[in-house]
Amino acid sequence: MTQQTKPVSLNCPNCGGAVMSDRSACEFCRSRLKTVGCPGCLGLMFLGAKFCSNCGRKASAVVVIEEKADCDCPRCRRPLQLLEIDGVRIRECGRCGGFWSATETFEELCSNSEQQASVLGFIGSDAHPHAHPATISYVPCPDCGELMNRSNFARSSGVIIDICKQHGVWFDADELPKIIAFINKGGLSRQREKEKIALEDERRKLRDDQRRMAMIERRAGVAKYDDELENSRFGKIVSRLFDL
Ligand SMILES: [Zn+2]
Ligand SMILES: [Zn+2]
Numbered sequence: 428m429t430q431q432t433k434p435v436s437l438n439c440p441n442c443g444g445a446v447m448s449d450r451s452a453c454e455f456c457r458s459r460l461k462t463v464g465c466p467g468c469l470g471l472m473f474l475g476a477k478f479c480s481n482c483g484r485k486a487s488a489v490v491v492i493e494e495k496a497d498c499d500c501p502r503c504r505r506p507l508q509l510l511e512i513d514g515v516r517i518r519e520c521g522r523c524g525g526f527w528s529a530t531e532t533f534e535e536l537c538s539n540s541e542q543q544a545s546v547l548g549f550i551g552s553d554a555h556p557h558a559h560p561a562t563i564s565y566v567p568c569p570d571c572g573e574l575m576n577r578s579n580f581a582r583s584s585g586v587i588i589d590i591c592k593q594h595g596v597w598f599d600a601d602e603l604p605k606i607i608a609f610i611n612k613g614g615l616s617r618q619r620e621k622e623k624i625a626l627e628d629e630r631r632k633l634r635d636d637q638r639r640m641a642m643i644e645r646r647a648g649v650a651k652y653d654d655e656l657e658n659s660r661f662g663k664i665v666s667r668l669f670d671l
């Protein structure tokens with residue numbers, strides 16, 4: 428993301444001292460610092476700051492619910508951390524920056540741009556030296572341990588995500604920003620439009636099939652009627668008359 432490029436001077440949320448945004452600790456009070464993106468302007472801010480010093484927007488509320496959640500990163504095999512970012516609960520791996528989102532959470536995230544800004548600001552702001560390159564290896568679901576399916580998000584995004592149909596979606600560090608960019612470019616609604624058209628095609632085919640079946644049945648009915656005619660005396664006369 429763009430906010431990784433050049434460090435700016437920010438205030439330490441703990442002591443208020445001026446610290447460059449690329450520092451991981453405050454020079455004055457030694458508190459640990461982490462930069463996140465402002466949900467409003469995407470400018471850098473320190474986690475824990477109340478407001479963005481650039482645009483004044485209220486910072487995302489990030490709460491660590493559990494330091495070590497009861498499930499592991501499928502790539503690093505280390506416990507994930509359960510976080511809540513403006514009410515959105517995700518489990519993040521502190522090492523590789525990948526994270527795990529329950530299916531419902533992810534669905535909500537796809538349709539809620541406020542949430543997207545908050546989560547993106549949080550996860551898109553750190554460079555991850557241990558980020559995993561997009562590999563073709565299958566990884567286990569953090570919840571049930573079954574190998575997850577790999578799927579091209581929305582079929583056409585080109586972002587391959589790992590999914591456990593029962594439990595959720597795993598994103599490697601750079602995948603969610605790509606997906607959100609895709610959604611914001613209208614990719615998801617385009618894909619839904621395509622699916623709608625495919626569905627309508629399907630329905631039309633079904634209706635055609637039904638019409639054809641009805642026609643065949645009608646013909647079969649007529650044929651049966653013809654047989655009955657054939658067997659009746661009257662029928663015999665008729666068939667002689669009309670050379671049936
Ligand atoms: Zn400080
Ligand atoms: Zn801002």
Ligand SMILES: [Zn+2]
Pocket residue numbers: 500501502503504505520521522523524525
């Ligand atoms: Zn990891």
Ligand SMILES: [Zn+2]
Pocket residue numbers: 568569570571572573591592593594595
């Ligand atoms: Zn699972």
